[in-house]
């Protein structure tokens with residue numbers, strides 16, 4: 127099912143023509159923003175110099191910090207009278223980032239959400255409980271408007287009072303929920319405690335934080351639904367930027383509205399299909415707050431295969447944040463890669479710590495991992511075999527030789543919220 | 557027949573090579589009034605296994621597991637060593653001729669004199685071979 131079949135399935139040539147047209151328009155529009163006038167001036171480049179889509183590489187990046195520096199309305203490209211809503215994203219330090227929307231922006235955004243929801247088989251027959259924050263966070267109102275546009279029956283339950291959430295799902299016969307994967311897990315726990323069956327549920331839309339395939343299996347079995355990954359960020363409207371289709375093998379990103387690049391986080395060099403790097407997006411359909419080559423900080427890759435559903439090129443599920451990237455002997459390593467390797471080895475736990483040192487001018491990476499209690503045979507040679515296996519699997523995945531320490535079960539630190547698994551001890555050696 | 561009475565439960569404890577781990581194990585067993593009759597430590601790259609022959613393996617297992625240690629039982633046998641040159645050779649030779657590998661061995665010294673604790677790849681075959689050769693095996697009840 128399609129919400130907007132023409133734009134969702136544009137042939138490559140038509141898509142590129144549309145993208146170029148919209149890009150040129152965007153580059154003219156951003157001249158209303160002081161930051162871009164200055165940046166373009168410094169680079170000695172004008173909107174007219176962009177003749178092909180690849181010419182975008184001549185343009186400077188926009189970073190989160192730039193947006194912070196523009197607080198509050200420095201990145202608005204339209205007069206404030208035309209901005210009908212603002213949202214903010216919380217920063218861990220300092221001021222939040224403000225994002226603004228014109229009437230048209232709100233409509234465009236709702237249509238993108240509607241595309242996503244229709245893509246996973248939802249329609250006006252569905253009853254939708256939106257269990258995310260409705261305040262300054264974009265997830266609440268973003269999904270709300272999209273679901274209403276589709277014609278769904280919306281239950282704007284927001285967050286909190288999980289027992290009441292469970293009751294509403296039962297009483298209203300809710301078929302679809304939207305929340306963070308961790309809240310969904312909490313919902314499952316509370317429902318189990320209450321002895322409540324959530325038989326009406328069939329679809330779960332989960333986003334706003336990274337989650338694994340094993341989390342997907344757990345949510346699906348405990349809540350009795352099919353789980354889809356949702357990706358977005360406030361700077362690009364909010365949720366709805368990319369979404370899984372029924373294949374659930376990567377996320378369709380809406381190329382008519384977002385020009386996508388994947389770059390090496392360290393060098394900014396543009397990478398090809400199948401190469402892991404930072405997602406950089408130039409929105410092509412934003413009025414109030416257009417951006418050029420926005421560094422999302424999210425790590426993914428462009429997928430090469432075409433999708434049976436007929437929509438455009440997909441990105442892989444988000445694998446981590448570029449801030450967490452390590453460069454070891456010139457190779458980019460993400461903690462999420464290490465986590466994926468460990469999750470596939472039952473003999474060890476999924477907790478780990480990474481230590482990076484410089485020994486004789488060479489980077490050395492040491493990984494501490496816990497032995498899985500159930501796999502300890504009592505024999506030293508079995509431990510040595512497990513250690514070798516971890517080293518080999520890591521070498522295959524990272525293309526790096528690492529030192530692996532097996533440590534006692536439960537001995538590594540557990541993290542709540544953001545994990546600090548990396549200890550880079552090279553600083554003094556540089 | 558009746559070979560199982562010769563099978564002794566050794567406890568094997570996973571331990572990182574860091575100071576204090578062995579002491580922590582020893583103190584925990586002492587607190588429980590469990591006797592360590594013999595022990596050995598095997599280590600490889602950064603980790604090790606503490607092997608101990610104790611008088612109450614089940615209680616030792618429970619205590620150490622409760623403390624967070626990763627513990628497993630390992631079947632070993634105990635062979636009386638002749639108190640003369642060549643005693644060790646004789647035991648090794650019996651097993652070797654029967655195609656049984658000794659994975660590791662350590663000594664226990666008690667009232668009975670020197671006893672060799674053996675971890676072999678085929679416990680039942682080892683018991684049969686040693687009995688047939690006339691060498692003396694100790695029953696687990698001597699220790700546990």
Ligand SMILES: [Zn+2]
Nearest residue numbers: 371433435437
């Ligand atoms: Zn698809």
